[in-house]
Amino acid sequence: MAEWDEQRHERQARLNEASRYASGKLVSPENTKALLETVIRPGDRVCLEGDNQKQADFLAETLASVDPSRIHDLHLIQSGVVLQAHLDLFDRGIGRRLDFSYSEPQGAALARALLAGKIELGAIHTYLELFTRYFVDLTPHVALIAAISADRDGNLYTGPNTEDTPTIVEATAFKSGIVVAQVDEIVDRVPRVDIPSDRVDFVVKGNRPFFVEPLFTRDPASLTETQILMAMLAIKGIYAEYGVRRLNHGIGYATAAIELLLPTYGERLGLKGKIATHWALNPHPTLIPAIESGWVQQIHCFGSEVGMDEYMAARSDIYFTGRDGSLRSNRLICQSVGLYACDMFIGSTLQIDLAGNSSALTLNRIVGLGGAPNMGSDPRGRRHTSDPWLKAGQEAAAGPALYPRGRKLVVQIVETFGEKMAQTFVERLDSLELAKKLKLKIPPVMIYGDEVSHIVTEGGIANLLLCRSDTEREQAIRGVAGFTEVGRGRDRKMVEALRQRGVIRRPEDLGIDVLDASRQLLAAHSIKDLVTWSGGLYRAPSQFRNW
Amino acid sequence: METFRVQGTAERRAPGNRASGVIGVNASGNLEVLVERALPDDQCVVEVATAVTGFRDLWQAVITEFFERKSPGGLRFSINDTGARPETVTLRLMQGMRLMESE
Numbered sequence: 293m294a295e296w297d298e299q300r301h302e303r304q305a306r307l308n309e310a311s312r313y314a315s316g317k318l319v320s321p322e323n324t325k326a327l328l329e330t331v332i333r334p335g336d337r338v339c340l341e342g343d344n345q346k347q348a349d350f351l352a353e354t355l356a357s358v359d360p361s362r363i364h365d366l367h368l369i370q371s372g373v374v375l376q377a378h379l380d381l382f383d384r385g386i387g388r389r390l391d392f393s394y395s396e397p398q399g400a401a402l403a404r405a406l407l408a409g410k411i412e413l414g415a416i417h418t419y420l421e422l423f424t425r426y427f428v429d430l431t432p433h434v435a436l437i438a439a440i441s442a443d444r445d446g447n448l449y450t451g452p453n454t455e456d457t458p459t460i461v462e463a464t465a466f467k468s469g470i471v472v473a474q475v476d477e478i479v480d481r482v483p484r485v486d487i488p489s490d491r492v493d494f495v496v497k498g499n500r501p502f503f504v505e506p507l508f509t510r511d512p513a514s515l516t517e518t519q520i521l522m523a524m525l526a527i528k529g530i531y532a533e534y535g536v537r538r539l540n541h542g543i544g545y546a547t548a549a550i551e552l553l554l555p556t557y558g559e560r561l562g563l564k565g566k567i568a569t570h571w572a573l574n575p576h577p578t579l580i581p582a583i584e585s586g587w588v589q590q591i592h593c594f595g596s597e598v599g600m601d602e603y604m605a606a607r608s609d610i611y612f613t614g615r616d617g618s619l620r621s622n623r624l625i626c627q628s629v630g631l632y633a634c635d636m637f638i639g640s641t642l643q644i645d646l647a648g649n650s651s652a653l654t655l656n657r658i659v660g661l662g663g664a665p666n667m668g669s670d671p672r673g674r675r676h677t678s679d680p681w682l683k684a685g686q687e688a689a690a691g692p693a694l695y696p697r698g699r700k701l702v703v704q705i706v707e708t709f710g711e712k713m714a715q716t717f718v719e720r721l722d723s724l725e726l727a728k729k730l731k732l733k734i735p736p737v738m739i740y741g742d743e744v745s746h747i748v749t750e751g752g753i754a755n756l757l758l759c760r761s762d763t764e765r766e767q768a769i770r771g772v773a774g775f776t777e778v779g780r781g782r783d784r785k786m787v788e789a790l791r792q793r794g795v796i797r798r799p800e801d802l803g804i805d806v807l808d809a810s811r812q813l814l815a816a817h818s819i820k821d822l823v824t825w826s827g828g829l830y831r832a833p834s835q836f837r838n839w
Numbered sequence: 840m841e842t843f844r845v846q847g848t849a850e851r852r853a854p855g856n857r858a859s860g861v862i863g864v865n866a867s868g869n870l871e872v873l874v875e876r877a878l879p880d881d882q883c884v885v886e887v888a889t890a891v892t893g894f895r896d897l898w899q900a901v902i903t904e905f906f907e908r909k910s911p912g913g914l915r916f917s918i919n920d921t922g923a924r925p926e927t928v929t930l931r932l933m934q935g936m937r938l939m940e941s942e
Contacts, residue, residue: 517927521930749926751929774926775901775904775925775926806934807934807938
């Protein structure tokens with residue numbers, strides 16, 4: 293006789309055994325270790341909520357302290373490897389296998405652990421891949437999540453930093469898994485129900501608020517004039533050229549410069565309302581001046597950002613907010629927005645090769661992939677049209693097509709030299725060597741060259757859509773690679789011919805005056821200016837305050 | 840500290856009538872450029888004083904390309920460098936030349 297509900301029985305057995313450590317659903321910090329040793333079994337798939345922003349850090353540290361003779365060989369499936377405790381799990385033999393997406397600031401430690409063979413690596417995923425695998429072959433047995441508050445029934449308020457939580461809980465709770473939540477406080481009534489109580493088994497009040505880091509705050513004071521020049525190139529040569537209204541920005545300094553140039557340079561070019569109106573974006577403080585100047589119509593967020601909550605609550609016409617007034621973010625949904633409903637992704641990277649393949653991984657730092665490969669790819673399943681999408685598609689096609697298709701604009705914006713004079717343009721990505729050392733079946737690539745439409749550097753814009761051969765593509769890339777070895781190895785005649793065809797456009801070709809590339813052009817010069825723009829609603833975190 | 844000069848010929852006289860100008864800042868990772876209209880119309884020169892030694896080839900390449908790209912005939916550029924990267928050098932040289940067009 294086949295049993296069809298063994299998972300449910302297993303779950304109930306664990307809950308029964310664990311009930312002695314809880315009062316209803318509530319568990320004290322002291323009992324949490326014993327609870328975890330009861331609800332988790334060796335070999336389980338465990339999702340320890342580490343997003344790239346908020347962290348279930350109390351549960352992570354508690355899990356790292358369990359008895360490895362009882363709990364071992366766990367398969368950790370989490371989007372972010374962010375805390376020391378995440379690596380301690382493998383050091384102590386509690387965890388064995390890892391599937392993840394993103395791993396800063398632990399990139400260097402993760403590289404050491406992987407190269408030393410301490411971790412059995414499943415795969416480095418994009419967010420959407422990992423989230424969707426939660427519903428196929430990586431469904432968690434146990435999820436350890438973080439929320440701001442819970443009521444006594446276990447209804448959770450995840451608030452502005454909702455991020456991955458609904459996705460993790462959905463996959464776990466509806467497949468007979470166990471959900472344990474760490475919360476900052478127990479309240480009589482939660483401000484809004486982000487996770488209904490019947491999906492939550494246990495609630496622990498952590499011994500401190502969950503950890504969250506301001507990852508997307510770029511200080512305008514750190515922006516260089518080279519980055520400002522690149523931002524001008526992008527605005528005039530791509531945003532205006534294609535009329536890009538729906539977009540996603542990466543988190544680098546050049547895109548922060550673009551955000552700060554919209555109300556000044558963009559205004560001067562008469563672009564208000566014509567570009568950058570609808571966004572899939574984390575709450576970048578550097579976008580405040582553009583929002584306040586009426587450039588932005590709406591923004592959907594992957595997560596929140598420290599200090600931005602009050603500002604966003606006061607701008608509900610722009611942001612998605614709950615009935616309680618605060619932001620509701622959702623990483624799975626926002627990643628899908630970036631993939632399917634945006635016409636452009638623009639972001640930075642560490643290395644680009646001669647075919648336009650890019651990677652942010654090096655032998656010493658395995659930073660993961662995060663969301664850029666989702667946003668920075670042309671979705672083959674897209675069917676609705678828009679002007680920028682059609683124009684890009686026309687440029688990529690050699691001639692008229694019976695069934696014309698559009699293209700997403702996938703833009704890499706990089707300085708030719710990175711920190712410590714590291715060359716951004718290289719013959720071979722470090723990824724190749726890394727794949728060999730870790731015996732990966734494919735080298736990790738952030739964005740494949742055939743997805744990239746444009747590369748912007750301080751030397752100009754290379755439009756790869758217009759390249760008709762691998763040689764042209766290589767020379768177009770060399771042509772904007774400045775004084776890197778790759779740049780100095782260019783065929784001058786071919787690069788000049790590409791420039792005549794508009795494949796390469798230099799600042800002077802776009803009528804950009806280099807004297808404008810000045811910090812004076814920024815709508816805000818400091819974090820304090822951003823606070824002023826926000827009318828005091830943006831609460832800059834202490835590490836960014838110098839007043 | 841390393842000092843050297845790179846001399847070139849120019850096809851055209853640099854536009855404008857301004858006699859001299861300064862652009863940039865002498866701060867870490869940056870550089871300051873003094874531009875003077877002090878040479879015959881078919882000559883140009885860049886004098887470099889840099890705090891970072893060992894990159895002379897790169898300077899030569901950056902300056903030579905600037906001469907070819909912009910033809911700054913008649914101009915003498917004096918650079919005070921505190922470790923600027925090549926793209927910053929190019930930007931400052933181009934800005935210095937544009938400055939000589941302004942009143």
